[in-house]
Amino acid sequence: MKKLINDPRRVVSESLAGFGLAHHNLVRVHSDPDLVLRREPSRGKVSLVSGGGSGHEPLHSGYVGTGMLDAAVPGAVFTSPTPDQILPAITETDTGAGVLLIVKNYTGDILNFETAAELAQAEGITVATVVVNDDVAVEDSLYTAGRRGVAGTVLVERIAGGAAERGDTLEQVAAVAERVNANVRSMGVALAPCTVPHAGEPSFTLADNEIELGVGIHGEPGRRRMPMADANSITDQLLEPVLQDLGASSGDPVLLFVNGMGGTPLSELYIVYRRAAEVLAERGIRVERSLVGNYITALDMQGASVTVLRLDNELTELWDSPVNTPALRWGM
Amino acid sequence: MKKLINDPRRVVSESLAGFGLAHHNLVRVHSDPDLVLRREPSRGKVSLVSGGGSGHEPLHSGYVGTGMLDAAVPGAVFTSPTPDQILPAITETDTGAGVLLIVKNYTGDILNFETAAELAQAEGITVATVVVNDDVAVEDSLYTAGRRGVAGTVLVERIAGGAAERGDTLEQVAAVAERVNANVRSMGVALAPCTVPHAGEPSFTLADNEIELGVGIHGEPGRRRMPMADANSITDQLLEPVLQDLGASSGDPVLLFVNGMGGTPLSELYIVYRRAAEVLAERGIRVERSLVGNYITALDMQGASVTVLRLDNELTELWDSPVNTPALRWGM
Structure with a gap:
């Protein structure tokens, strides 16, 4: 195996650091815990947060910005982010209009986003979740009960992001995201x-x-x-x-x-x-x-x-x- | 070797066909000879034409559109396009303001673009050429006398394209392209x-x-x-x-x-x-x-x-x- 890396343990953090430098006009990269946020926080709109294991770049960090995500939470390679990584993404980006979590259907992601959602709700933040499960290949899979979430996630993030940007309520943005996932x-x-x-x-x-x-x-x-x-x-x-x-x-x-x-x-x-x-x-x-x-x-x-x-x-x-x-x- | 292809001889033509379908709002793909043109011809501005062997995608076809190229001429994989492919790219896109050819420094490309330029000039079209040679690795190379043209080409195409779009003359656009190449x-x-x-x-x-x-x-x-x-x-x-x-x-x-x-x-x-x-x-x-x-x-x-x-x-x-x-x- 030849890879352009320094140390397998630092792949995610160094890649995120480079990403943050290259796109500093659009995003802020936070480390410990790893977190990618919009450079300009959104005002008054519903916040969109997604994330998952790293290794699927540009998903999700590459989709942080106007008309798409407010925050992305990158886990280790092919590993779900932890609830204490997800929680600050929710609390940092909530404007009072609520937060929509876009979660690919993998057991670890579902559990950890759910835990973070509960913690955020305990802090008084309104949270909704849409689970993406567009992969028709198999019913259950190695890391999944039910269908896996794959490329459809990009489309959910883009279209729900457009709905949030035009000022839709959390309920409306979630409904748009669900409609994309259903179709x-x-x-x-x-x-x-x-x-x-x-x-x-x-x-x-x-x-x-x-x-x-x-x-x-x-x-x-x-x-x-x-x-x-x-x-x-x-x-x-x-x-x-x-x-x-x-x-x-x-x-x-x-x-x-x-x-x-x-x-x-x-x-x-x-x-x-x-x-x-x-x-x-x-x-x-x-x-x-x-x-x-x-x-x-x-x-x-x-x-x-x-x-x-x-x-x-x-x-x-x-x-x-x-x-x-x-x-x-x-x-x- | 496993590749998502049907027939090695049809890789370029089928890929271009798919490219033309996916981006029909921006480009027109012409076959026999292979040629990628802007959907909306430019009016009055200097035309920018580039091309070279295929296999470097998105270069050059992916850069046809407003603010960049007016035409791209894709040769066979890693093979220069022929003069009779390049000539119609020049004649089709010239608006009377002249045409700038952006050529990566490979012997075949230089010869074939030069021949096409002479044929176009014989038809009364004003043609200028900028040769891109940004690769510092080696002085001469397998297919090159002098330095090879590599990634700097993308920057030349973008920046010269911006100059053409704002209405610069052929001389001015060529000077901008040369300045990018020099730097x-x-x-x-x-x-x-x-x-x-x-x-x-x-x-x-x-x-x-x-x-x-x-x-x-x-x-x-x-x-x-x-x-x-x-x-x-x-x-x-x-x-x-x-x-x-x-x-x-x-x-x-x-x-x-x-x-x-x-x-x-x-x-x-x-x-x-x-x-x-x-x-x-x-x-x-x-x-x-x-x-x-x-x-x-x-x-x-x-x-x-x-x-x-x-x-x-x-x-x-x-x-x-x-x-x-x-x-x-x-x-x-």
């Missing part, structure tokens, strides 16, 4: 595993001609191992379960999101996008918005995921609204 | 090689504990092979030659750009950024702007490069001016 489905594939820095070796192994269909963003097993296939065939096998589960039908307006797992070139993501767009067009499903790139990764894993979000006018409008974060920026 | 230096490192799709095997080999210091963006040899080291030490060995060659001194305002080669996680790029920023701070060099991410890649190569651009007020203002492309977007 988004994802599935991923790994061509090669990732290596957690402190482990020093790949989290799983794949034969030279083997891929993991339905892989999780920590390398959790998916639906099955299968022989390597061409991009069109793999894309079809990701997209079909997504569309079926979503119940997408002709005329539906959607956002098509092809995400890279970290080690796959952008050019290959566009080959996947091309096929997915072709299949959607054949079925009369209208791709109205797109996102292609490394937005939620699994360290250096080679692979991709396909996400479809069924849009409506309001979700589209919120998606388009101004956003200014280190990793997603438009309209300002 | 920018880069050096890269590979931890693991890349694999060209039609070759099917790595372009070079590195031992388990070996890295290539000063590597080119096609895997060309750099200054030396050396044993794997920690991120701080590697960063120092990239940054020192850059600063020396640039003659950077205390008080200089700079843009610090840490670029990923394609297969390295973003978190590691921030660890490199952290150290580079630390060294610059120690020397009194002021980091006024930053860029961190995969902006000019070498397929799935693992590695990074460090680029320093010495800024002045005008370059900073142009850097900050609105840009709206698939891969770089702010202010609009």
Whole structure:
């Protein structure tokens, strides 16, 4: 394993320090506990807090800023942040309008965010939680009861962030976030595993001609191992379960999101996008918005995921609204 | 080799097709010959055309749009585009104000852009050329007489694009581009090689504990092979030659750009950024702007490069001016 790191134990803290220096105009990075906050605290609006294990960059820290998150709480690599990390993210960013926690559905995250929410509520802060569980690959998984939260999280954070920014109440922002989660489905594939820095070796192994269909963003097993296939065939096998589960039908307006797992070139993501767009067009499903790139990764894993979000006018409008974060920026 | 592709011979065309679908609001993709043009042709302004071998995505196609390029000409993977590909990019985008060609210093690119420029001039179009050669690693290289053009190209395209957008003449835009090139230096490192799709095997080999210091963006040899080291030490060995060659001194305002080669996680790029920023701070060099991410890649190569651009007020203002492309977007 060769990595551009100094010490496996300092990967998260040093990376956050660099992130904070590079984006000091947008964020403040707090250490001990690790915490990423907006440079300019929001005034009067509902606060959005997310977080989870590190290793999925730019998620979540890269999405702190106007029109998205107010705070991100990074745990150790692939490890949930602790309640005493999450609690200050809530208390620091609450303006009195309440705090929405956006939590990917992993057992550790659920427990720790819940504990932090209870502690914050005991301090008189109103907290709501939305759990993202968009991965159609498997019902239960290594670290999860129920479906895993994967790439749909980026879309929840963006769209709920737009709702908070325009002044929606906590109840309204939570409802928008729930609506995104109810209308988004994802599935991923790994061509090669990732290596957690402190482990020093790949989290799983794949034969030279083997891929993991339905892989999780920590390398959790998916639906099955299968022989390597061409991009069109793999894309079809990701997209079909997504569309079926979503119940997408002709005329539906959607956002098509092809995400890279970290080690796959952008050019290959566009080959996947091309096929997915072709299949959607054949079925009369209208791709109205797109996102292609490394937005939620699994360290250096080679692979991709396909996400479809069924849009409506309001979700589209919120998606388009101004956003200014280190990793997603438009309209300002 | 596992890649998300269908056929090595169709990698560029299928990737461009997907790119065109995903970003149809910003670009038009023309095939036969391959060409990426702005969706809305510019009116009256100087046109900027760049291009080169594919495999460096998002460069160049990802930088077509307002405030950056008017056309990008993608060759086959790691292969110069042909003159009859480049010529229509010039003729299609010229508004009468002239065309600036931004060419990375590789022998094939130089020859083919020169030929296309002559053909365009014979048609009465005014053409100027800026050659980017920011790589301090080696003097001559596998495909290059003189220094290679690498990550500095992104900065030339952005800043010259800003100058063209505000209405500068061809002479002025070319002068700005030359000023960026004169003030920018880069050096890269590979931890693991890349694999060209039609070759099917790595372009070079590195031992388990070996890295290539000063590597080119096609895997060309750099200054030396050396044993794997920690991120701080590697960063120092990239940054020192850059600063020396640039003659950077205390008080200089700079843009610090840490670029990923394609297969390295973003978190590691921030660890490199952290150290580079630390060294610059120690020397009194002021980091006024930053860029961190995969902006000019070498397929799935693992590695990074460090680029320093010495800024002045005008370059900073142009850097900050609105840009709206698939891969770089702010202010609009």
